[in-house]
Amino acid sequence: MRAVTEQILDELSWRGLIAQSTDLEALRKDLAAGPLTLYCGFDPTAESLHAGNLLQLVTLARFQRAGHRPVVLAGGATGQIGDPREVGERALVSPDVVAARLEKIRAQLEKFVVFDDSPTGAIAENNLHWFDGFGALEFLREVGKHFSVNTMLARETIKRRLATDGISYTEFSYLLLQSYDYLQLYRRYGTKLQIGGSDQWGNIVGGVDYIRRVEGVTVHGLTTPLVTDSEGRKFGKSTGGGSLWLDPAMTSPYAWFQYFINVADADVIRYLKLFTFLPQEEIAELERLTKDEPFRRAAQRRLAEELTTLVHGPDQTAQVIAASQALFGKGEFAALDEATLDAVMAEVPTGEVALADDPTIVDLLVVSGLVDSKGAARRTIREGGAYVNNTKISDEEWRPQASDALHGKWLIVRRGKRNVAGVRVLR
């Protein structure tokens, strides 16, 4: 048991999950001493968490599996202030909106760790809990007094802001709020480790120093690396540029699955280590398969399956796998039985047309959402990237007939190699 609890650091290390840390050996000792309480905070900056947040949630889960106790902290208060970015002051978001967002992401936050009565049972907190009603005078005396502006000014983000857009006092204060969070969690639950992305390093160290000053105790901090793909792009940005959201209403499980099935060979093994719970030997085997028979995309498939199951559950995963197989497998669309076809269409974006309106391929592409305009649709056709039911359409005037509709109701429209949508035929 004891061995397990401290080996978590070795596991994080081989997975490539440790970017920066305070004293690792001291942390190792505390971990060995028994269940350690650790936390990570999440500000409600949108209506859903995104793929980037996943790394932190999964890391909390790894600690829990290793016999420690995770605290998931929702930033009901900090979300109203805004962590300073490299460039540009954030617009203030009203408390109502922050509360509404928090309501939406709460389920996502609480989904990756296990809440039970055991010593490792997770805890959910909200920093509004201690900031609500915390007076300005009290804040300045209890918190502000322990922070040196000189030190704060030396931080990279702050320096950059001072050199460019400037920064408001409000955002400048963010560090103090996050540091106070750590203190509160230390006092309430004995929390002795905070984890976060490497961009959180300054905030985490701020809390560690603060706790040392007021409590005379050394607590720990650990950050995960910023995940980028082999092109240097931030992980979790879909190819279109939008984020990959955890909320299935914002990013469909099918789109989520497709993102991971398309991950480049150069990235896939690293992602498996970072985001999945697969053991070392299994990942090594997938690495060998990627090298020896890359065309089978075994690692990509496994990554997509694991992450879709993690976020959307096994049932959804089975459905998107079936849908992906139907759309990208060798089989003829016409051979799909009605139930399968309906299930596939439920996963992909869809639109609808009435044959009475005499729609052309251009209309199909537009209505399916595969292109933004008729001009773009014509372009796609000219470029040879338009397909209906797996048949290339090169005539802009092509019109679907009633007989083209699969099971009398669906046309499968495709743009390029992998953008598929369904169009329901009304008559």
Place this chain on the structure above:
RNA sequence: GGCAGGUUACCCAAGCGGCCAAAGGGAUCUGACUGUAAAUCAGACGGCUUACGCCUUCGGGGGUUCGAAUCCCUCACCUGCCA
């Protein structure tokens, strides 16, 4: 507060009265090659239109002109120098 410079399409960035829907690069998209990969090569890349063409866009507003992203006035914001 004074002086100087800046604000261009998703991002960076040219343009400095008509030849500007606006150079170039990046991003993105499509095609070829492959493996629903990468690299490479080619093409596309404001909207409507089969097309001639039409419409909207160069920080906001208002002018000058046959004609403005380009000139003038004004407002906003940013940068630098000086107080």
